[in-house]
Amino acid sequence: MATNWYHYASPVTFYPLAGRLAPWFAAIAALLAAAGLWIGFGLAPTDATQGEAYRIIYIHVPTAWMAMFVYLVMAFWSALALAFNTRLSAMMAQALAPTGALMAALALWTGAFWGRPTWGTYWAWDARMTSTLILLFLYLGVIALRSAIDDPRRADRACAVLTLVGAVNVPIIYFSVRWWNTLHQGASVSLTAAPKMASLMLSGMLVMSFAAWAWCIAAALWRVRAIILERERGSAWVATLPGMGRSAGVPGQGPKGLRSPPPSRCATRVSD
Amino acid sequence: MTTPAPRSDDDGETGGALAGLAWALRRDLKLAFRTRSELAVQLLFYAIVVTLFPLATTPERTLLSTMGPGVLWVAALLASLLSLPRIFALDQADGTLEQMALSPWPLPAIVSGKILAHWLTTGLPVVVLAPLAALQYGLDGIAIGVLVAGLALGTPILSLLGAIGAALTLGVRGAGGLVALLVLPLYVPVLIFGAGAVDAVRAGIAVDANLSLLGAGLIVAALGSPFAAAAAVRIALD
Numbered sequence: 350m351a352t353n354w355y356h357y358a359s360p361v362t363f364y365p366l367a368g369r370l371a372p373w374f375a376a377i378a379a380l381l382a383a384a385g386l387w388i389g390f391g392l393a394p395t396d397a398t399q400g401e402a403y404r405i406i407y408i409h410v411p412t413a414w415m416a417m418f419v420y421l422v423m424a425f426w427s428a429l430a431l432a433f434n435t436r437l438s439a440m441m442a443q444a445l446a447p448t449g450a451l452m453a454a455l456a457l458w459t460g461a462f463w464g465r466p467t468w469g470t471y472w473a474w475d476a477r478m479t480s481t482l483i484l485l486f487l488y489l490g491v492i493a494l495r496s497a498i499d500d501p502r503r504a505d506r507a508c509a510v511l512t513l514v515g516a517v518n519v520p521i522i523y524f525s526v527r528w529w530n531t532l533h534q535g536a537s538v539s540l541t542a543a544p545k546m547a548s549l550m551l552s553g554m555l556v557m558s559f560a561a562w563a564w565c566i567a568a569a570l571w572r573v574r575a576i577i578l579e580r581e582r583g584s585a586w587v588a589t590l591p592g593m594g595r596s597a598g599v600p601g602q603g604p605k606g607l608r609s610p611p612p613s614r615c616a617t618r619v620s621d
Numbered sequence: 622m623t624t625p626a627p628r629s630d631d632d633g634e635t636g637g638a639l640a641g642l643a644w645a646l647r648r649d650l651k652l653a654f655r656t657r658s659e660l661a662v663q664l665l666f667y668a669i670v671v672t673l674f675p676l677a678t679t680p681e682r683t684l685l686s687t688m689g690p691g692v693l694w695v696a697a698l699l700a701s702l703l704s705l706p707r708i709f710a711l712d713q714a715d716g717t718l719e720q721m722a723l724s725p726w727p728l729p730a731i732v733s734g735k736i737l738a739h740w741l742t743t744g745l746p747v748v749v750l751a752p753l754a755a756l757q758y759g760l761d762g763i764a765i766g767v768l769v770a771g772l773a774l775g776t777p778i779l780s781l782l783g784a785i786g787a788a789l790t791l792g793v794r795g796a797g798g799l800v801a802l803l804v805l806p807l808y809v810p811v812l813i814f815g816a817g818a819v820d821a822v823r824a825g826i827a828v829d830a831n832l833s834l835l836g837a838g839l840i841v842a843a844l845g846s847p848f849a850a851a852a853a854v855r856i857a858l859d
Contacts, residue, residue, distance in 0.1 A: 431852075486806040493802055497793045506856045507789050511803060514785055514849055518807050521838070525810035529817055 360437055360577045361586050367570040367577075374567035381560035388553035396550075402466040405459050410554055411561035413456035413477075416484060417519075419449035419565060423491075424516035427509035437573075439505035440580070442512060443495060444573035448565050450488035456481055476527040483522050487515045501580055641726030645734025653707075653742040663704045664746050670696040671754045682759045689758030690768060690819035696754075697747050697772060698808050701779040702801055704743040705787040708735055708780075709854065713791050722858055728851040736784045736847065744776035760819070767822045767832075771815040774835040781842040781850075782807045788853035810838065 357363045389407035396403040423445045430438035460478060461471040472478070491508050498504035581587050653660060674692045675685060712718040721731050751772050755765045786804035790796040818831035 483806045483809055486802070490799075490803045490806065493799055494789060494793075497790070497795060497799055499794075503856055503859060507853065510785070510849055510853050510856065511789055514782075514807065514846075517845070518810070521810045522806070525813040525834075529813040 358435055358437055360440070360581055363437055364574060364577050364590075367574050371567050371570040371574070374563045374570065378560050378563035378567055381556055381563060385553055385557035385560050388549065388556060393549045393553050394547055399467050402463065405463045406550075407553055407557045409456060409459040409463055411558040412452045412459065413481060414558060415561045415565055416449060416453035416456050416481060419445050419452060420484060420488070420512075420516065420519065423449060424512050427512040427516075430505055431509045431513070436502075436505070436580075437577075439509060440573050440576045441569065442509065443505070444569045444576055445565075446488055446491050446495070446508075447572065448568050450485060450492065452561070452565070453481055453485040453488060457485065476523070476529075479526045480519075480523045483526070484519065487519070491515070637725065638727050638730035641724070641730035642734040642737070644726070645721070645731040646738050647734075649735050649738030650741065653738065659707075660742055660746065663700055663743055664750060666703055667696050667700040667747055667750060668754065670699055671757070675757075686759040686823075689755060689760050690764070690816045690823075692758070693751055693754055693768060694772075694775075694812050694816045697751070697776060698779065698805070698812060700747055701744065701776065701783055701808075702804060704739070705783045705800055705804070706797070707743070708739050708784050708787045709791055709857075710787070710796075713857070718791075718854065719858055722855060728854065729847040732784065732788075732851045732854065733843075733847040736780050736850070739784070740777045740780040744780055748772045748776060760823075764819050764822050767828050768819045770832060771818045771835060774832060774839055775811045775815040778811050778835070778839050778842045779808060781839075781846040782811075784850040785846055785853055788850045788857060791854070791857035811835070814838070 357366055385407060389404055393404070395401055423442045426438045426442040426445065429435060430442060457478065460481075464473065465471050491511055494511055495504050495508050498507060578587060671692060674688070678684070678688070709718060712721070722728055724731070748769060751769055752765050755768055760768065783800075783804050786800045786807075789803060790800045793799060814831045814834045818828045818835070821828045821831055
C-alpha cells in the first residue's frame with residue numbers, strides 16, 4: 350500500500366477502512382484489558398498505605414490520560430477541518446467528542462470512588478479534579494453546540510472553532526486551577542508525594558492505558574462509520590453498500606435532509 | 622437601523638482596520654445609548670445578584686468579607702453572560718451583520734470595535750459599581766482598589782471570550798443556555814486570578830502576580846479572540 354493518505358480523506362474510502370480497522374482495535378483493547386486487569390488485580394501487590402483500594406488506578410489513570418489526550422486529538426482534527434475544509438476531519442472530531450466526555454466522566458467517577466476510602470471524601474477541590482471537571486464541561490459544550498445546529502457543515506466549523514478556543518484554554522485553565530489550589534489550601538491531597546510505585550503496578554497501569562487507547566480508537570472508528578452513513582445516506586455509494594438494500598439512497602435527499610427519518614435498513618446501524 | 626455604509630476609499634490595511642474599528646465602536650455606542658434602559662437592567666441584575674448572597678448565607682461580617690471577592694466576581698461573570706446577545710444578535714436579526722461582513726473593512730476590526738463597545742457599555746459600569754457592592758461586603762480600601770483593578774483588567778477578557786460564544790450560537794436553538802455552557806468554562810481562569818488578587822491582598826501576599834496574569838490574559842485575548850469571533854460570525858452567516 351503506497352502511503353497516499355489523501356486517498357483515505359474521503360468518506361467513501363474511509364468508511365470501509367474504518368470498518369476493517371475497528372474490530373482489530375476492539376480485539377486489541379479486549380486482550381490488553383484482560384491482561385492489564387489480570388496484572389492489576391491478580392499479580393500486583395497490595396499497596397502499603399492504601400491497601401486494596403488503590404487498585405482502581407488501573408481504570409482511573411488510563412481514563413484520565415485519555416480524557417486529556419482525546420481532546421488534543423479532537424483539536425487536531427478540528428484544525429484540519431478548518432484549514433482544509435475536509436468533511437472527514439470534522440466527522441472524526443465529532444466522533445471523538447462523546448468518547449472524550451465518557452473518559453472524563455469515568456475519570457471523575459472512579460476518582461470519587463478512590464478518594465472516599467483514601468482521602469475520606471468523594472470530592473476535593475484538587476487541581477487535577479477541578480480541571481478534569483472543566484474539561485468535561487468543554488466536551489459537553491462541543492456536543493451541545495453540535496446538536497443545536499441543524500446544518501451539519503455549519504456545525505462542523507462552529508464546533509471546530511470552539512474546540513480550538515478550548516484547546517488554547519485547557520493549559521491556562523489547568524495552571525490557573527493549580528495556582529488557585531496552592532493558594533487556598535496547600536497540597537494536602539497530593540498524589541505526587543506517593544511512594545514510588547512497584548514495577549508490577551506500573552506495568553499493569555501501562556497495559557491498561559494501551560487498552561484504553563485501543564478502545565477509544567475502536568469506539569471513534571465505529572462512531573465515525575455511523576456518522577458517515579447518517580450524513581451520506583443520500584449519496585449513491587451508500588446505496589451500493591452490501592446490506593443497504595434497495596431502500597437506501599432516496600433520490601434528492603442531500604446531507605441537509607438530516608431531520609427526515611433514515612432509510613429503514615440502515616436505521617439499526619445509525620443508532621449505534 | 623440607519624447605519625452609514627462603510628466608505629471604501631480608505632487606503633492601507635491598518636488605516637482600514639482602525640477606521641472599521643472606530644466606526645463599529647461609534648455605531649454600537651450610539652445604539653447602546655439609545656437603549657439605555659437595557660443597560661440599566663443589566664447593571665441592576667449585577668446589584669441584585671450581589672444582594673442575594675448575604676440573604677442566602679449569613680449577614681455576618683467576617684464571612685461576608687471572606688466570600689465577598691468571589692461573589693462580586695461571579696456576579697460580574699453572570700452579568701457579562703447576560704449581556705452577550707447584545708453584541709451580534711440584533712445585528713444578525715436585521716441583516717446589518719451581513720452588511721458588515723461584506724464591507725471592505727476587515728471583519729476582525731469591526732468585531733473588535735463591537736467588543737470594545739460591549740465592554741464600555743456593560744463591563745465598565747460593573748467596574749464602577751463594584752466598589753459600592755464591595756462596601757456592602759465589608760472589604761477595606763486596599764482590597765476594593767485591587768478588586769477594581771482586577772475587574773478593569775478582567776471584564777474586557779470576559780467580553781472578548783464571550784464574543785466568540787455569542788457568535789458561535791447566533792441563530793441557534795436555545796442560544797441563551799448554550800452560550801453559558803460554552804463560555805463559562807472559558808471564564809474560569811479570569812475568575813481565579815481576579816478573585817485571587819483580592820484574596821491575596823487580604824492575606825497580605827503580593828497581588829502583582831495575579832494582576833500581571835490578568836493583564837497577560839487580556840493581551841492574548843485581545844490579539845486572538847477578534848479573529849476567532851470573526852471566523853465564527855462568518856460561519857454563522859453562511
